[in-house]
Amino acid sequence: MKAKKIFLIIIAFSIFLTGCLPHESVENVALVNIVGYDYVDNDLVQGTISVRHFGRSKEEIPFEQFLSFTAKSMKEISSGLESKSPRPIRLGKLSLALYDERLVTEGISEIIDVLARDPHIGRDVYLGIVKGSAKEMIETKYSENETTARFLTGIVEQNERNNFPKTNLHKFLYAYYGDGIDGFLPLLKLEENEMKMDGIGVFKEDALVHEVPYSDVFTYKLLIENFNDGTQGIEIGGKTVVMDNIGSKVKYRLYGDRNNPKFSVNIKMKGMVSEITDLTAKDTYKLTDQLEKAFEHYHEEKGKRMIKQFQEKEVDPLGLGKVLKNRKGHFDKEAWEQQYPNVPVEVNVEVQIVETGISA
Amino acid sequence: MNNTNKIPVPEHLLVTSTMVFLLVHSMQVGVGILGFEKYIAMDAGYDAWISILIAGVAIHLLLFMIYWILEANGGDLVSIHTSVYGKILGGLLNIGFSFYFLLLSLTVLRTFTEIIQVWVFPQMSVWMFALAYLLLAYYFITGGLRIVVGMCLLSVILGLPLLLFKFFPIQNGQVDNVYPLVDHSINEILVSAKTSTLSFLGFELLLVFYPFIKNAASSKKWAHFASFYTTMIYLASALVAFIYYSEEQLQFVTWGTISLWKIVDFPFMQRFEYMGIALWAYVVLPNICLGLWAASRIPKRMFNIKQKYILILYMVIVFIATIRIDDRNLIDGLNTFTNQIGFYFLMYIPVLFVLTWIMKKVRIANES
Numbered sequence A: 001m002k003a004k005k006i007f008l009i010i011i012a013f014s015i016f017l018t019g020c021l022p023h024e025s026v027e028n029v030a031l032v033n034i035v036g037y038d039y040v041d042n043d044l045v046q047g048t049i050s051v052r053h054f055g056r057s058k059e060e061i062p063f064e065q066f067l068s069f070t071a072k073s074m075k076e077i078s079s080g081l082e083s084k085s086p087r088p089i090r091l092g093k094l095s096l097a098l099y100d101e102r103l104v105t106e107g108i109s110e111i112i113d114v115l116a117r118d119p120h121i122g123r124d125v126y127l128g129i130v131k132g133s134a135k136e137m138i139e140t141k142y143s144e145n146e147t148t149a150r151f152l153t154g155i156v157e158q159n160e161r162n163n164f165p166k167t168n169l170h171k172f173l174y175a176y177y178g179d180g181i182d183g184f185l186p187l188l189k190l191e192e193n194e195m196k197m198d199g200i201g202v203f204k205e206d207a208l209v210h211e212v213p214y215s216d217v218f219t220y221k222l223l224i225e226n227f228n229d230g231t232q233g234i235e236i237g238g239k240t241v242v243m244d245n246i247g248s249k250v251k252y253r254l255y256g257d258r259n260n261p262k263f264s265v266n267i268k269m270k271g272m273v274s275e276i277t278d279l280t281a282k283d284t285y286k287l288t289d290q291l292e293k294a295f296e297h298y299h300e301e302k303g304k305r306m307i308k309q310f311q312e313k314e315v316d317p318l319g320l321g322k323v324l325k326n327r328k329g330h331f332d333k334e335a336w337e338q339q340y341p342n343v344p345v346e347v348n349v350e351v352q353i354v355e356t357g358i359s360a
Numbered sequence B: 001m002n003n004t005n006k007i008p009v010p011e012h013l014l015v016t017s018t019m020v021f022l023l024v025h026s027m028q029v030g031v032g033i034l035g036f037e038k039y040i041a042m043d044a045g046y047d048a049w050i051s052i053l054i055a056g057v058a059i060h061l062l063l064f065m066i067y068w069i070l071e072a073n074g075g076d077l078v079s080i081h082t083s084v085y086g087k088i089l090g091g092l093l094n095i096g097f098s099f100y101f102l103l104l105s106l107t108v109l110r111t112f113t114e115i116i117q118v119w120v121f122p123q124m125s126v127w128m129f130a131l132a133y134l135l136l137a138y139y140f141i142t143g144g145l146r147i148v149v150g151m152c153l154l155s156v157i158l159g160l161p162l163l164l165f166k167f168f169p170i171q172n173g174q175v176d177n178v179y180p181l182v183d184h185s186i187n188e189i190l191v192s193a194k195t196s197t198l199s200f201l202g203f204e205l206l207l208v209f210y211p212f213i214k215n216a217a218s219s220k221k222w223a224h225f226a227s228f229y230t231t232m233i234y235l236a237s238a239l240v241a242f243i244y245y246s247e248e249q250l251q252f253v254t255w256g257t258i259s260l261w262k263i264v265d266f267p268f269m270q271r272f273e274y275m276g277i278a279l280w281a282y283v284v285l286p287n288i289c290l291g292l293w294a295a296s297r298i299p300k301r302m303f304n305i306k307q308k309y310i311l312i313l314y315m316v317i318v319f320i321a322t323i324r325i326d327d328r329n330l331i332d333g334l335n336t337f338t339n340q341i342g343f344y345f346l347m348y349i350p351v352l353f354v355l356t357w358i359m360k361k362v363r364i365a366n367e368s
Helices: A002-017 A074-082 A101-106 A109-117 A134-139 A148-161 A169-177 A214-224 A284-313 A320-328 A333-342 B019-028 B036-073 B077-085 B087-120 B126-142 B145-164 B167-172 B186-200 B203-212 B216-244 B256-261 B273-303 B307-324 B328-367
Strands: A030-039 A045-053 A063-071 A096-100 A126-131 A184-191 A194-204 A207-213 A231-236 A239-255 A262-276 A345-355
Touching: A002 B126, A030 A101, A030 A134, A030 A148, A045 A074, A045 A134, A045 A148, A063 A074, A063 A134, A074 A109, A096 A101, A096 A109, A096 A134, A096 A148, A101 A126, A101 A194, A101 A207, A109 A169, A126 A148, A126 A169, A134 A148, A134 A184, A148 A184, A148 A194, A194 A214, A194 A284, A207 A214, A207 A284, A214 A231, A214 A239, A214 A262, A214 A284, A231 A284, A239 A284, A239 A320, A239 A345, A262 A284, A284 A333, A284 A345, A320 A333, B019 B145, B019 B203, B019 B216, B019 B273, B036 B077, B036 B186, B036 B203, B036 B216, B036 B256, B036 B328, B077 B087, B077 B203, B077 B273, B077 B328, B087 B126, B087 B203, B087 B273, B087 B307, B087 B328, B126 B145, B126 B273, B126 B307, B145 B273, B167 B216, B186 B216, B186 B328, B203 B216, B203 B273, B203 B328, B216 B256, B256 B273, B273 B307
Parallel strands: A030 A096, A096 A126, A126 A184, A262 A345
Antiparallel strands: A030 A045, A045 A063, A184 A194, A194 A207, A231 A239, A239 A262
8 A cells, every 4th residue: 555655656746747847938938920031141131020028917018029130040040139039039929921032032941941840830820022121021010009910910811811822831831842833922012101912922942033913813813722702803895893703613634645744724713793883884794794704814814824924934833743743643853844834734714703793 | 269278367357359449559559650651651652542551451461360370379479489389489489579569669658758859848858758657657557458458548539539630731732632643663552561561560469468358259350440440540641641741841741740730720729739749648658558568468478477577677678768769860760670670570470370370280180
């Protein structure tokens, strides 16, 4: 009996003693919400972070602090930032990482590696390219009652639910490491103290090589994924017609053999007309056939033109190489890269206008 | 069947035949499942799902052989070895098996400690964690096989909901990746099948705990169910990993399944992997218990000494080894070593099967 008791005590001790590890509560650490990196010169990179400090008592109001440090390597930047912070910096709550355009054009493999390696960083972190300075974007005050971090993340999140395709760290790494597919990230821009989503940057390996302008983003998203949100307006005979997407599906078809592949991208979209800038137009539902044709034509042309551009720049954000690899096998990366610029790609769009709103 | 060497085990220590499901399944699923995707995809790429099925079938065959051997001989591994090889050679093989089971436990414990070090507490001292864990294991093992089986039940139930979270990575993945096209040669798929069999290691423990099963004959189907269930879990895990990661990316991911949990996102909770790792502590515990139990049971049967003393000796060995193996390279080496050894032990089962079969033939011929 006695032995058993002693034994239980030992177990209890050993269990409680495992709790004797350094632990940190939110009040004692600096939780980073945004990091931004700017190109300084060939060697140097400037890192900026936004840190949210939580109060130790009720009276202390949580505040946001911005820190910057310029150094050569990522590790040096983080230790430099640490030297400016009153509390240890922790990256666990990171939600947005920004890179300035110049840096991204040079290549960001080193910075991405830091994010990929650290077990404390989530895979749903948003990455973004900043036209201009990332530091400036982080340090601008946008809203009185929201932190900059939450505000910026909100903008990206909201847009990726609508017209922008979904991106996050995982999706970027997927494309970065994968053969036959190239990554893309949203482009952000600071305009008169307002941040806006300005398009999409397409990568070759780890460097930015191509930009899709904002006006093409909706069509781009149609090509990339299934979704049921977003709006796009087009001009028909001098009138603007706007359609809400209520459900689009994209399918890739592959014809021909491994050496002479032919792709066709088939998009089926259901939409609702939400605006026609012509009050005299009566019986809009009678126009649907005409409108459907117009939208189909618009997206097909845009899609084809966009893919042509990708082929010219030799980037493959649609992952056509991956489709070929998955469906035909024996994928030869070099041969594919040779043939990619001349591979025929068709775009077929089928638009069905389901409703035209509650006024005729 | 002529159960000539039947080992008497008191009624109150027996486990019902249904429990064999838990014993086999929970020993098969351990730390391996957290990172096996990378290794099976190394040779066969995305076609590795076929390899898992091949390995699953092979395991069913081996299970069939084990049951045949056990039923033909009665008794357990020790008595079978003695009757097939005699005292000395049989004894050596028994010791070999004992150390092998010990090695299984060590690998599981050390790998799980590493996961905690890398993912959760980098500053944690290994010996403290290992000591706490081993003491816990000691507590269960001295309670007897029935207590360990209870722990297995807990681990299976706790591990189940984790499967539901595979839904999140599928949402973020490309289903096109698992397009049913076989792109690799049969050879490559077989190499990968060999790698996958290692995920199923542990069912050979049946050789040791067989005498503890009540109505052993009716436990056969449960063992096969368990093995089938494990195959399905591995298949599902592999397919989800293939959908979520691109083929080349997978080679950069050390623990595929844990990294998958990272994408799980609830409004009230992020970073699900910490939860998953914590729950996995329960999945790993019966694994270590069963391994140590079987390892210490063999010498007890051979030399008739108290199992407790051997258990303590073995635990000290595991404890010291856990502390001495202290970096990624060594741990990786330990895993590779265990897998190699494990494969040979699996290959040994058909050999034993053939020998038992011949012996039985000879015996029948002599009797008539």
